[in-house]
Amino acid sequence: xxxxxxxxxxxxxxxxxxxxxxxxxxxxxxxxxxxxxxxxxxxxxxxxxxxxxxxxxxxxxxxxxxxxxxxxxxxxxxxxxxxxxxxxxxxxxxxxxxxxxxxxxxxxxxxxxxxxxxxxxxxxxxxxxxxxxxxxxxxxxxxxxxxxxxxxxxxxxxxxxxxxxxxxxxxxxxxxxxxxxxxxxxxxxxxxxxxxxxxxxxxxxxxxxxxxxxxxxxxxxxxxxxxxxxxxxxxxxxxxxxxxxxxxxxxxxxxxxxxxxxxxxxxxxxxxxxxxxxxxxxxxxxxxxxxxxxxxxxxxxxxxxxxxxxxxxxxxxxxxxxxxxxxxxxxxxxxxxxxxxxxxxxxxxxxxxxxxxxxxxxxxxxxxxxxxxxxxxxxxxxxxxxxxxxxxxxxxxxxxxxxxxxxxxxxxxxxxxxxxxxxxxxxxxxxxxxxxxxxxxxxxxxxxxxxxxxxxxxxxxxxxxxxxxxxxxxxxxxxxxxxxxxxxxxxxxxxxxxxxx
Numbered sequence: 001x002x003x004x005x006x007x008x009x010x011x012x013x014x015x016x017x018x019x020x021x022x023x024x025x026x027x028x029x030x031x032x033x034x035x036x037x038x039x040x041x042x043x044x045x046x047x048x049x050x051x052x053x054x055x056x057x058x059x060x061x062x063x064x065x066x067x068x069x070x071x072x073x074x075x076x077x078x079x080x081x082x083x084x085x086x087x088x089x090x091x092x093x094x095x096x097x098x099x100x101x102x103x104x105x106x107x108x109x110x111x112x113x114x115x116x117x118x119x120x121x122x123x124x125x126x127x128x129x130x131x132x133x134x135x136x137x138x139x140x141x142x143x144x145x146x147x148x149x150x151x152x153x154x155x156x157x158x159x160x161x162x163x164x165x166x167x168x169x170x171x172x173x174x175x176x177x178x179x180x181x182x183x184x185x186x187x188x189x190x191x192x193x194x195x196x197x198x199x200x201x202x203x204x205x206x207x208x209x210x211x212x213x214x215x216x217x218x219x220x221x222x223x224x225x226x227x228x229x230x231x232x233x234x235x236x237x238x239x240x241x242x243x244x245x246x247x248x249x250x251x252x253x254x255x256x257x258x259x260x261x262x263x264x265x266x267x268x269x270x271x272x273x274x275x276x277x278x279x280x281x282x283x284x285x286x287x288x289x290x291x292x293x294x295x296x297x298x299x300x301x302x303x304x305x306x307x308x309x310x311x312x313x314x315x316x317x318x319x320x321x322x323x324x325x326x327x328x329x330x331x332x333x334x335x336x337x338x339x340x341x342x343x344x345x346x347x348x349x350x351x352x353x354x355x356x357x358x359x360x361x362x363x364x365x366x367x368x369x370x371x372x373x374x375x376x377x378x379x380x381x382x383x384x385x386x387x388x389x390x391x392x393x394x395x396x397x398x399x400x401x402x403x404x405x406x407x408x409x410x411x412x413x414x415x416x417x418x419x420x421x422x423x424x425x426x427x428x429x430x431x432x433x434x435x436x437x438x439x440x441x442x443x444x445x446x447x448x449x450x451x452x453x454x455x456x457x458x459x460x461x462x463x464x465x466x467x468x469x470x471x472x473x474x475x476x477x478x479x480x481x482x483x484x485x486x487x488x489x490x491x492x493x494x495x496x497x498x499x500x501x
Contacts, residue, residue: 011337016110019103024204026057027224030070031217037062042226044201047113047345048335048380056200059223064192064231065238067221071163071190072240074218079160079188083138086185090134093213097127097178100209104202108173109336111199113344113381114299116336126175128463129182129479136484137186146497153495158488160188161266162242165235167194167228167256169247170347171302173202179467179478180245181210181220187487189243193222194231198347200224228252236260243267243487247304250427250472268476268486270304270468272401273429276422277307278444280415281315283434284456289323291458292407295432297331297385298459300343301405302351304473305430305452305461309398310409311421317411321370324407325387329371333382345381346404352381355404358397359386362408367391372406399425415440423449429469432458451477 026033040058105119142157168176195203243266250272295307334341372386431450451469466480
């Protein structure tokens with residue numbers, strides 16, 4: 001495996017510094033960037049070098065309440081804004097994000113570590129939520145009909161749920177913000193956005209882009225902070241808040257749901273995953289390996305949809321593992337700004353250590369490191385792309401979300417075994433099935449306990465599709481026509497029919 005040098009001739013330090021100088025470092029409250037009320041700050045680090053990229057204002061509980069004050073003050077007027085006006089703001093935001101694609105991509109690479117090519121893909125994906133929900137804003141249909149007995153009319157309308165708290169994770173800094181902000185804007189909701197403390201810079205630039213697109217002051221407020229509970233605690237206790245949307249770990253999601261229950265808030269929870277990647281003996285192995293690389297290595301494996309367990313039918317397991325390991329071992333690791341880099345660093349040292357602990361435990365339990373299996377020496381938080389063969393059922397690595405470039409392969413005998421092993425998890429977000437038999441897809445999809453299934457496809461996320469899971473992977477859906485419904489309430493009006501007897 002090749003480790004590229006620390007600095008890139010393609011992206012100069014001057015270009016990085018110039019971009020960082022344009023990113024707002026304060027709190028966005030009521031349309032203005034300001035310091036934290038206590039003057040507190042926190043640093044944002046480059047995971048490829050460990051160096052500080054920027055210092056941001058760290059919001060306090062008082063700042064969080066001030067942000068909600070601003071959101072609440074304009075909620076009524078924003079809800080009355082014409083759907084077409086909201087749609088045009090989102091469309092302008094889509095155009096601006098697209099125009100600023102290189103800035104967004106480089107910023108994500110600097111603060112999160114993903115290679116520039118992949119960051120550019122996230123810009124395209126994230127921007128699409130702005131375009132999609134600009135179109136959905138004017139198509140949030142209610143209905144009008146006669147009751148079955150013919151005595152009344154039924155009028156059903158959708159209303160904005162009200163001020164929302166949006167909490168985004170560090171692994172997709174742009175897409176997770178657009179996936180929440182866009183439907184809220186489309187539905188007529190105001191927001192307080194809390195970006196992850198590890199990667200808040202992209203959200204800062206995105207918020208300024210929304211202002212540049214014409215979003216009125218107070219509709220979107222952004223409170224980066226070193227203390228997540230300092231933001232969520234007072235807001236969840238405030239009766240003016242009407243919804244929380246959270247993407248992150250299942251344990252944190254459970255705590256937020258418990259707190260949200262006190263005010264009976266609407267909740268959308270996109271939590272952990274443990275995606276099975278099932279390869280049947282009739283699969284096209286070349287396509288299966290290609291799909292495995294896409295499903296495993298997106299974001300260095302730091303994705304809730306990442307393939308976490310490779311379940312391969314016994315007769316093709318050895319060949320699939322060989323080809324997969326060959327492809328993984330050929331990847332180039334390095335800083336994401338460097339030409340040719342395919343695998344960036346993990347987000348921090350703790351993440352790298354957790355991944356290595358899982359790999360070590362699997363090897364101790366009898367697995368074989370076919371390729372990789374160790375951290376990369378030197379600066380930054382890099383880990384070798386790894387394929388583990390002969391992983392025994394029951395190994396810890398098969399039950400936990402790895403969140404790294406590690407692929408454990410285990411085997412199954414029959415279709416029934418594959419379904420049983422796939423469902424043997426508390427999680428139920430994404431899953432992948434490779435087979436030439438379409439009827440098998442239908443059988444497996446009926447029985448598999450996952451919110452999303454990729455059939456001969458390693459990447460399935462799309463703004464037009466409903467994203468979400470079952471079991472401990474969460475509640476609700478983001479994207480698709482279902483996405484705007486998460487930010488609306490349904491009101492029924494019964495009208496006496498003047499022509500009824």
